[in-house]
Amino acid sequence: MGTTASTHSIDQARAWAAAAAVPDPEVPCVTVAELGILRDVTLENGVAIAHVTPTYSGCPAVLAIELAVKAALLDAGFDALINRVMSPAWTTDWITPEGREKLRAYGIAPPVKGSNSKMALFGETIINCPGCGSSDTQKISEFGSTPCKAHYTCKSCAEPFDYFKCI
């Protein structure tokens, strides 16, 4: 039944490609796969199941992301289901290297990898400006335009920017 097995893996690759190309609704420069939100796409009895892990408990984009992924799979000709996976919890370490570079090019400073400063008061992590690269930046607010971002300003080029905060 080698043909069936290889057809299956071709279908699975096609389903993954369709779902993985969906842009994040709030940070459209990166895809849900690059952000690490789309964990896997599996095929069961001809139904494509997208395994999705939300970034934050209350992230309002969760439903929009799930609908968009489902629509992309339907467009590609699959019956589709969404499986919301809560464990293990999403971490910024799941953002791919391409995703991090796209964030920077878009003007959002990517998260510092493996930061352990989350509990430290007045944490001293240095965030480089995504525009000019300067490390002379200042935190304006722990919270930004979406739950996943903090607000910074660059003291070298005077440009305000978002930092994709590390969790």
Add this chain to the structure above:
Amino acid sequence: MTASDDLFNALLQIADDQLILSHRVSEWTGHAPMLEEDLGLSNLALDLLGQARALYAYAGEVEGKGRTEDDLAFLRLEGEYLNCLLVERPNGDFAHTILRQLYFAAFMHPFWQWVAANSSDEILRGIAGKAEKEMAYHVRHCGEWVVRLGDGTDESAARMKAAVNGLHHYTDELFQGSPAITACAAQNTLPEPESLRAGWTATIGNIFAQALLEVPEVAYPQTGGRIGEHGEDMGHLLAELQYMQRAYPDMSW
């Protein structure tokens, strides 16, 4: 009481804490002292609401009577809510709001850490994995404010001291157990709240020391919420929280 009754009641208690505090904090949206903090407070409320939703949805499944997260959040009577009194306290000024949030987050952070690392319940471990990180952020954000204000101007220090005096006697209830919680602790599903007291006391003591605030002695802790006995403010809060579902039952957006 069966094991699922105990888990249901324990989940409701935790979910009620998150929902009621989320509603209180959301009252700041559009009214915070500056734009950045308006976004900050709204984000704190959103984290708590997300956690409440996951917990209510799971509680509804455990109960097995077809009640949804909305039914549990919006269609119960005041005496059926099991949140502690701390989370229903009115916002007061910014010092009161940020201190209340610190007191609560300093309890929930180790609570979720315990669940994520030790709980025998896989669904709760999943919720906790995310909530633990969010609560770490809350402790840090609110702790920074408490230090900034406590060690700030005469005015900000006086307001922080007034907030401590106005709220500290509500914190004891965070550590109050219930038969349902104790039953869940015996199953290794949830921690016994009292076991988190030492960590909480150390966190608050450390932040207060930097903020030049003293931890007051409390002679008469205020309790009652955990058994459904709430303060006058709770009814007013629920009137607003439940209005749409009461006026238009089963409505959805």
